[in-house]
Amino acid sequence: MNLAVLGATGxxxxxxxxxxxxxxxxxxxxxxxxxxPEFWQLVExxxxxxxxxxxxxxxxxxxxxxxxxSALTELALWPTVDTVVxxxxxxxxxxPLLAAVGAGxxxxxxxxxxxxxxGDLLRDAxxxxxxxxxxxxxxxxxxxxxxxxxxxxxRLIITTSGGALRxxxxxxxxxxxxxxxxxxxxxxxxxxxxxxxxxLMNKGIELIEAHVLFGLPLERLDVWIHPTQIVHALCExxxxxxxxxxxxxxxxxxxxxxxxxxDVPEGAxxxxxxxxxxxxxxxxPDALRYPSLRLCRDAGxxxxxxxxxxxxxxxxxxxxxxxxEIGFGSIVPLIASVLDRHEVVVxxxxxxxxxxxxxxxxxxxxLLRGSEAR
Numbered sequence: 242m243n244l245a246v247l248g249a250t251g252x253x254x255x256x257x258x259x260x261x262x263x264x265x266x267x268x269x270x271x272x273x274x275x276x277x278p279e280f281w282q283l284v285e286x287x288x289x290x291x292x293x294x295x296x297x298x299x300x301x302x303x304x305x306x307x308x309x310x311s312a313l314t315e316l317a318l319w320p321t322v323d324t325v326v327x328x329x330x331x332x333x334x335x336x337p338l339l340a341a342v343g344a345g346x347x348x349x350x351x352x353x354x355x356x357x358x359x360g361d362l363l364r365d366a367x368x369x370x371x372x373x374x375x376x377x378x379x380x381x382x383x384x385x386x387x388x389x390x391x392x393x394x395x396r397l398i399i400t401t402s403g404g405a406l407r408x409x410x411x412x413x414x415x416x417x418x419x420x421x422x423x424x425x426x427x428x429x430x431x432x433x434x435x436x437x438x439x440x441l442m443n444k445g446i447e448l449i450e451a452h453v454l455f456g457l458p459l460e461r462l463d464v465w466i467h468p469t470q471i472v473h474a475l476c477e478x479x480x481x482x483x484x485x486x487x488x489x490x491x492x493x494x495x496x497x498x499x500x501x502x503x504d505v506p507e508g509a510x511x512x513x514x515x516x517x518x519x520x521x522x523x524x525x526p527d528a529l530r531y532p533s534l535r536l537c538r539d540a541g542x543x544x545x546x547x548x549x550x551x552x553x554x555x556x557x558x559x560x561x562x563x564x565x566e567i568g569f570g571s572i573v574p575l576i577a578s579v580l581d582r583h584e585v586v587v588x589x590x591x592x593x594x595x596x597x598x599x600x601x602x603x604x605x606x607x608l609l610r611g612s613e614a615r
Contacts, residue, residue, distance in 0.1 A: 245270035248328030270316040317341040349499035351375035354552035380495030381473035381486035396477040400467040404439035415570035445537025546597035553601035
């Protein structure tokens with residue numbers, strides 16, 4: 242298989258390349274935000290036909306360097322690419338995603354922001370086998386729902402650890418520092434998704450993502466807290482039965498499942514044993530601790546450009562928290578303030594989605610400069 246790995250030096254990108262080494266896949270296109278030593282080591286190792294980066298400098302003695310706003314899309318459409326692994330955050334992932342599925346390329350997507358922003362533009366891609374989710378919960382749901390008639394599914398449940406601050410007293414949450422919120426109990430991820438795990442914004446966004454990917458209405462989607470995250474998703478059928486997908490919390494499994502689909506990869510992970518499943522505890526998220534879930538449900542129900550605004554301002558709010566501009570307790574209120582000001586475009590095309598993303602970022606900065614965000 243010939244891969245394009247977009248977001249090669251991030252957590253998902255690095256693990257994808259580890260899977261590619263194991264499988265013997267050829268990496269023909271690489272992209273990263275910054276051309277640091279790690280990126281150039283990857284270029285030297287995989288010797289791609291084409292590569293790109295946003296920050297830094299340098300060129301390899303082989304391969305073609307692409308640059309500019311269309312570079313990711315050009316890599317996704319590179320002639321020898323079979324499958325695109327999309328692991329870039331934010332709206333930047335939407336153009337290559339739309340281009341790749343439009344050209345009939347398989348996309349293994351770990352970019353939830355692009356998926357929910359794309360919404361209606363992507364709804365048939367999963368059914369056509371062109372868009373395969375890489376997020377652990379959605380990959381598990383993809384396996385559970387495969388071949389199951391939608392009318393037989395009463396509820397789809399995705400799980401969460403509850404994040405780094407799950408056990409903090411509610412009155413102390415506003416005092417949490419970035420260092421506190423970045424201590425995820427189970428996963429090693431980038432700062433955006435780790436902070437989003439602490440607020441549960443990531444799960445709210447993933448509810449919308451599941452709605453887009455699987456065509457299930459939001460009222461049939463749920464989130465349960467499951468501290469050990471051995472169970473990644475559950476499917477309740479109309480007869481009252483509950484089916485679960487269990488695996489070790491290791492992103493290499495959903496990555497390899499996406500690359501191998503529709504085949505089942507052999508030996509991707511060490512199997513679970515009884516002792517691994519001794520504590521399968523679940524709980525409902527506390528609405529006071531996690532107001533983000535209701536906020537995301539409302540945004541997903543409204544639809545149109547609202548999900549694109551949601552993910553854009555989330556990125557700004559998280560960065561503001563990490564840089565000390567706002568406290569932890571101000572992340573979700575800032576997002577809510579921007580959503581309240583947005584005039585929704587009901588059936589957006591790509592230009593409208595791009596405009597909504599840009600508007601949300603500007604509006605968030607306006608609020609950050611004033612007292613309203615504090």
